[in-house]
Amino acid sequence: MDFKEASRRAAVLVEKMTAEEKISQLLYNSPAIERLGIKEHNWWNEALHGVARAGTATVFPQTIGMAASFDPDKLREAADVISTEARAKYNQSDKFGDHGIYKNLTFWSPNINIFRDPRWGRGQETYGEDPFLTAMMGCAFIGGIQGDGEFLKAAACAKHFAVHSGPEKERHFFDAVVSKQDLWETYLPAFEWAVTRANVRGIMGAYNRTNGQPCCAHTELMGEILFGKWNFEGYFVSDCGAIHDIFASHHYTDSHVESAAVSLKRGCDLNCGEIYTKLIDAYETDLITDEDLTRAATHLYAIRFMLGEFEEERPYSDIPFTTLDCPSHRALNLEMAKKTLVLLKNEDNFLPLSPEKVKTIAAVGPNVQSVRVLEGNYEGRASHYITVADGIRDVFTDSSVYVADGCKLSSGGKGTHADWFSVGSAAASNAEVTVLCVGLDSSIEGEEGAADSVKGYCDGGDRLVLTLPPVQRELVDKICDVTDNLVIVIMAGSPVDVGERARAHAKAIIQAWYPGAVGGRAIAELLAGRFSPSARMPITLPTEGTLPDFTDYSMDGRTYRFLTDAPEYPFGYGLGYTDFRYENLRTERTDEGARVTVTVTNTGGMAGEEPVQIYAKYADSRFRTPNCQLCGIKTVKLAPGESSDVIVxxxxxWLKTVDNEGNRVDPEGGVTLYAGGHQPDARSDELTGYACLRKKLEN
Known part of the structure; x- marks a missing residue:
């Protein structure tokens, strides 16, 4: 059912409602209207990387990890599993008449904000720092959630529209000031693609203001762009409490009644919060009209019709509860987890390890036995978890595995934990190889109110520095003192600097993110060489001290596209256990843009996947242009010695650049396209040992 037909049917139903009933339906916890046969409907549900907060579900790697796969097709498979499990849960909830919170099919996912600053605690929920990668992954996720059937399998909702990425502590009163160029070049593309290409059916407005106006009552973002230029067909919902902030924190209106009225009239259909209860006062004082109420209610009921709620035979009603975290879903989860692990360093091919030859392994660190670190935030509850220690024991069956936490994430080494460092050091000093699992978890990076503050390190969910917490830095030093055969596994939702000594001393370094319920198995299989890692960094790890002020939303000096200093680890970078050669780059103009063809050969000794990356460089002196811009990706799997002509x-x-007024224009000097397994910059060339191919795109 398309939106037009659903809206027609919705309008017939909404016409039967009184003004008071319409108002009641604009609250996220919409009550039943028994005289019309309408059930209660709570719109709030979450599914960033699995159905969250509602019992057993497949817990996929956190979003930032899935972004590291650079593989939209695999992400769509994961999202299809998520929507299948969503239907399975809904079928049971509906059977028992439970339509409360976290029970329905309207999911406030994905988060397609740009991870512009690696200190942002909620960056883990995003697809990284790049607008193209975010757009491609976001569209893939939306496609998997919503499906291709006659009815929506579930309804996705892209958030937080549109300029939102911290600081968490200031989100309720902050004004994100951005130029037109940054708005259209960086912050809007993923939302534009979600609306115009993926037909996302929900948009959530952010807490903050953008250029002076609250994002849930924004004339330009909502009226001119979303409902105007993009012709959005879906519903708009406020973030939870955002309309309350319009008066209480932004002081944009003179009362909550006025806040409710201005939000509704500017296009916010649904209030997560309670301020829309004030709409009755707004209606009685002529601040809003019945037409305003009808429009919003019709948008909302169109989605419910598209989900098949009012059909005699409910779609997808045959999906059983037994699909939840079932063996086939766990198998896909393991595939996905393997594709998220970024190999940052592998000195002298130290990895992979041989399970037959390595007799003793120390598995050390505060994350080595942690379940929480597997999950990230906005998580479900898996039926099976495999920690890193579990995975190493399972894969290295002939090895003795010495396990020690060494310290806590952000405390330890003192008082009751005085012996923790020594236990970790003892394990490492008596093992042939030490796997040191350090990093963070959602207790110290995440959303405001959901993460702890650690003095001098993190505040309100955001980090203050890019390094490890102090106690972990001390643990790393002590482990470096006692072993040379060190593998560091960084488990975090953001890039973490383990320190100059550790980077130099470790034989191998792996960025593992929050790898999902079976992530420990994926890490162990990587260590044992059961697959060649193929993940790439979806966000830059800059060198310490080079970041602009966190509150500055200008893109100058941010992300790989506008950095001026060489980073520690660049966007798009990652190593594998096999090598790929690129040659014979061809480009041609097409009606839709350009076709890039490059020959890729696996020149190494094992089969592997390679995420082929295409970048554009724009020649235009009239305004600022990016250093380069990712514009194409395709994963190819090749056996040793095998070649393939990869077409992207x-x-x-993405062949146009953005001028100072926010217009997409053809660059005056044309476009040069680059192809390789990384971005075309000197630091990536240095780390990988080769440069990308390049070719001017002819008109």
Missing amino acids: DVDDY
Whole structure:
């Protein structure tokens, strides 16, 4: 059912409602209207990387990890599993008449904000720092959630529209000031693609203001762009409490009644919060009209019709509860987890280890036995968890595995934990190889109110520095003192600097993110060489001290596209256990943009996947342009010695650059396209040992 037909049917139903009933339906916890046969409907549900907060579900790697796969097709498979489990849960909840919170099919996911600053605690929920990668992954996720059937399998909701990425502590009163160029070049593309290409059916407005106006009552973002230029067909919901902030924190209106009225009239259909209870006062004082109420209610009921709620035979009603975290879903979860692990360093091919030859392994660190670190935030509850220690024991069956936490994430080494360091050191000093699992978890990076503050390190969910917490830095030093055969596994939702000594001393370093319920198994299989890692960094790890002020939303000096200093680990970078050669780059113009063809050969000794990356460089002196811009990706799997002509189609959208007024224009000096397994910058060339191919795109 398309939106037009659903809206027609919705309008017939909404016409039967009184003004008071319409108002009641604009609250996220919409009550039943028994005289019309309408059930209660709580719109709030979450599914960033699995159905969250509602019992057993497949817990996939956190979003930032899945972004590291650079594989939209695999992400769509994961999202399809998520929507299957969503239907399974809904079928049971509906059977028992439970339509409360976390029970329905309207999911406030994905988060397609740009991870512009690696200190942001909620960056783990995003697809990284790049607008193209975020757009591609976001569209893939939306496609998997919503499906291709006659009815929506579930309804996705892209958030937080549109300029939102910290600081968490200031989100309720902050004004994100951005130029037109940054708005259209960085912050809007993923939302534009979600609306115009993926037909996302929900948009959530952010807490903050953008250029002076609250994001849930924004004339330009909502009226001119979303409902105007993009012709959005879906519903708009406020973040939870955001309309309360319009008066209480932003002081944009003179009362909550006025806040409710201005939000509704500017296009916010649904209030997560209670301020829309004030709409009755707004209606009685002529601040809003019945037409305003009808429009919003019709948008909301169109989605419910598209989900098949009012059909005699409910769609997808045959999906059983037994699909939840079932063996086939766990198998896909393991595939996904393997594709998230970024190999940052592998000195002298130290990895992979041989399970037959390595007799003793120390598995050390505060995350080595942690379940919480597997999950990230907005998590479900898996039926099976495999920690890193579990995975190493399972894969290295002939090895003795010495396990020690060494310290806590952000405390330890003192008082009751005085012996923790020595236990970790003892394990490491008596093992042939030490696997040191350090990093963070959602207790110290995450959303405001959901993460702890650690003095001098993190505040309100955001980090203050890019290094490890002090106690972990001390643990790393002590482990470096007692072993040379060290593998560091960084488990975090953001890039973490383990320190100069550790980077130099460790034989191998792996960025593992929050790898999902079976992530420990994936890490162990990587260590044992059961697959060649193929993940790439979806966000830059800059060198310490080079970041702009966190509150500055200008893109100058941020992300790989506008950095001026060489980073520690660049966006798009990652190593494998096999090598790929690129040659014979060809480019041609097409009606839709450009077609890029490059020959890729596996020149190494094992089969492997390679995420082929295409970048554009724009020649234009009239305004600032990015250092380069990712514009195409395709994963190819090759056996040793095998070659393939990889074809990547680049949409014309990404062949244009953005001027100072926010217009997409053809660069005056044309476009040069680059192909390789990383971005075309000196630091990536240095780390990988080769440069990307390049070719000017002819008109």
